Amino acid sequence: MNFKDMAVPQSVSALFSAYASFATTMMLIRSLTNELLPAKLISFSSIFVYFFGSISSQTKLVIEENSGFAMNEVFQAAEFYLRTKISPSIDTLKVTKTPRQKKVTLSIDKDQEIIDYFENIRLQWRFLCSVDERNGGGSREKRQFELSFPKKFRDRIVDFYLPYVLRRAKEIKEENKVVKIFSQECQYDDDSGGNWGSVNLEHPATFDTLAMDPELKQSIIEDLDRFVRRKDFYKKVGKAWKRGYLLEGPPGTGKSSLIAAMANYLKFDIYDLDLTNMYSNSDLRRVLLATTNRSILVIEDIDCSVQIQNRQSEEHFDQSSSKFTLSGMLNFIDGLWSSCGDERIIIFTTNNKHRLDPALLRAGRMDMHINMSYCSREGLRVLVSNYLGGEATKHSTYGEIEELIGEMEVAPAEIAEELMKGEETEAVLGGLVGFLKRKREEERKEKEEKKEEKGEEEEKVEEEEEEGDKIVEEEEATKKTNWELRNRVRRTGYGYRGRGRGRGFTRRIPM
Numbered sequence: 265m266n267f268k269d270m271a272v273p274q275s276v277s278a279l280f281s282a283y284a285s286f287a288t289t290m291m292l293i294r295s296l297t298n299e300l301l302p303a304k305l306i307s308f309s310s311i312f313v314y315f316f317g318s319i320s321s322q323t324k325l326v327i328e329e330n331s332g333f334a335m336n337e338v339f340q341a342a343e344f345y346l347r348t349k350i351s352p353s354i355d356t357l358k359v360t361k362t363p364r365q366k367k368v369t370l371s372i373d374k375d376q377e378i379i380d381y382f383e384n385i386r387l388q389w390r391f392l393c394s395v396d397e398r399n400g401g402g403s404r405e406k407r408q409f410e411l412s413f414p415k416k417f418r419d420r421i422v423d424f425y426l427p428y429v430l431r432r433a434k435e436i437k438e439e440n441k442v443v444k445i446f447s448q449e450c451q452y453d454d455d456s457g458g459n460w461g462s463v464n465l466e467h468p469a470t471f472d473t474l475a476m477d478p479e480l481k482q483s484i485i486e487d488l489d490r491f492v493r494r495k496d497f498y499k500k501v502g503k504a505w506k507r508g509y510l511l512e513g514p515p516g517t518g519k520s521s522l523i524a525a526m527a528n529y530l531k532f533d534i535y536d537l538d539l540t541n542m543y544s545n546s547d548l549r550r551v552l553l554a555t556t557n558r559s560i561l562v563i564e565d566i567d568c569s570v571q572i573q574n575r576q577s578e579e580h581f582d583q584s585s586s587k588f589t590l591s592g593m594l595n596f597i598d599g600l601w602s603s604c605g606d607e608r609i610i611i612f613t614t615n616n617k618h619r620l621d622p623a624l625l626r627a628g629r630m631d632m633h634i635n636m637s638y639c640s641r642e643g644l645r646v647l648v649s650n651y652l653g654g655e656a657t658k659h660s661t662y663g664e665i666e667e668l669i670g671e672m673e674v675a676p677a678e679i680a681e682e683l684m685k686g687e688e689t690e691a692v693l694g695g696l697v698g699f700l701k702r703k704r705e706e707e708r709k710e711k712e713e714k715k716e717e718k719g720e721e722e723e724k725v726e727e728e729e730e731e732g733d734k735i736v737e738e739e740e741a742t743k744k745t746n747w748e749l750r751n752r753v754r755r756t757g758y759g760y761r762g763r764g765r766g767r768g769f770t771r772r773i774p775m
């Protein structure tokens with residue numbers, strides 16, 4: 265028998281004797297606690313934790329769903345974050361999908377565990393669900409996560425891992441966010457909330473698909489990025505965290521598309537404010553207060569809506585205090601937004617900047633004026649590549665289209681409409697050339713007609729002037745001098761009105 269054979273029975277017996285003494289000790293403790301303490305007050309396991317817990321190498325963080333009346337942000341973040349950490353080994357998963365979500369969501373069920381690693385530290389997440397006794401015995405669920413990890417890493421986990429989870433959760437939320445567009449249509453008579461009804465913004469416009477001056481596009485993207493980044497800056501200088509854009513351009517140049525592109529880029533919801541439904545500041549206040557942070561408030565065709573508004577308000581309200589004017593509205597929005605709400609963007613659109621109230625154009629009112637103009641060569645390239653693919657810009661007809669675009673004013677919407685008419689590059693580009701030539705011909709004819717009209721008018725003016733000259737000559741011939749005229753004016757109270765434009769006798773003679 266060698267030494268190895270001898271060692272096994274020895275160690276087994278040692279193990280038995282150790283176990284026997286451990287078991288005896290535990291039984292002693294158990295009977296002691298049962299004797300001394302009421303069984304319901306404290307359980308054997310908690311005594312065990314009391315004696316042996318301090319030597320555990322693990323720390324457990326409890327993350328409850330609510331913190332007082334408020335939601336616990338760490339819990340919410342953990343919910344989002346852990347959805348990305350679900351491994352195939354998990355037995356039970358919950359599946360949900362709300363009407364607004366595009367895809368189904370998988371999340372862990374109660375008592376399930378997820379293992380995560382951070383800087384090689386092993387972390388164990390557990391999701392627990394129980395009835396909340398504190399809630400007056402109601403059947404409300406108490407939900408919480410427990411996060412366990414080696415004790416020595418506690419500072420690293422609290423200072424670095426949890427902030428990382430919060431950050432990642434925000435990113436995941438943003439990625440999955442469905443941008444919504446809110447409007448007041450059909451909701452006006454409903455007194456609850458701000459009357460906003462919403463649908464998902466299905467507008468596919470992005471900055472990539474937008475045909476506009478590349479430098480302007482880049483500057484808008486940079487402006488948006490800077491705005492979102494500068495929360496602390498706005499706080500430091502004491503300004504409300506909001507930004508205003510004025511989009512100007514003829515119909516079909518992409519103003520609404522740009523708004524959709526901005527919303528899709530920032531993942532901000534859009535609130536489409538229709539001023540024609542608004543009769544007083546209190547209406548506006550109620551509607552604005554119901555908008556959320558990280559949103560874009562849009563007022564389209566500001567020139568038209570305010571004209572309609574002024575007319576309507578005069579009809580509906582006699583007291584000037586009830587009137588709703590553009591400058592009043594702007595001051596109101598400024599005031600309201602400075603006091604509540606963060607990360608807000610306001611956009612006005614107009615077809616013609618010159619028709620706008622100067623209050624809107626005043627420096628500092630809108631942060632950026634964006635001019636959306638007719639299609640340029642760069643714009644054409646974006647549109648054609650988008651609709652027909654990049655190869656289409658190498659087609660032999662493309663050069664001709666570029667030249668035509670260079671000498672005409674064509675809205676991107678018109679080009680987009682032509683490009684939609686088929687799938688075959690050759691035919692579609694041919695169709696576009698035909699369209700542009702027809703349009704050019706129409707424009708030429710229109711110009712000629714205008715010229716002719718102008719010519720006729722000029723002829724008429726000349727005739728009138730000639731007639732005026734004749735009268736003057738006649739009057740001179742009858743020796744009607746100014747002096748005589750003056751006398752006549754004194755007598756009759758009327759001046760002499762000649763018919764020639766700008767002639768000496770057209771104005772009333774000074775007395």
Ligand SMILES: Nc1ncnc2c1ncn2[C@@H]1O[C@H](COP(=O)(O)OP(=O)(O)OP(=O)(O)O)[C@@H](O)[C@H]1O
Pocket residue numbers: 473474475476513514515516517518519520521522615636647675676677678680
């Ligand atoms: N700059 C553009 N880039 C890409 N597509 C465009 C552009 N402008 C217009 N379009 C196309 O034309 C359609 C209409 O354009 P959009 O509604 O954005 O124009 P708008 O300037 O808002 O016009 P309006 O002044 O009539 O409101 C868009 O859905 C898009 O398909």
Ligand SMILES: [Mg+2]
Pocket residue numbers: 519520521564
């Ligand atoms: Mg529009």
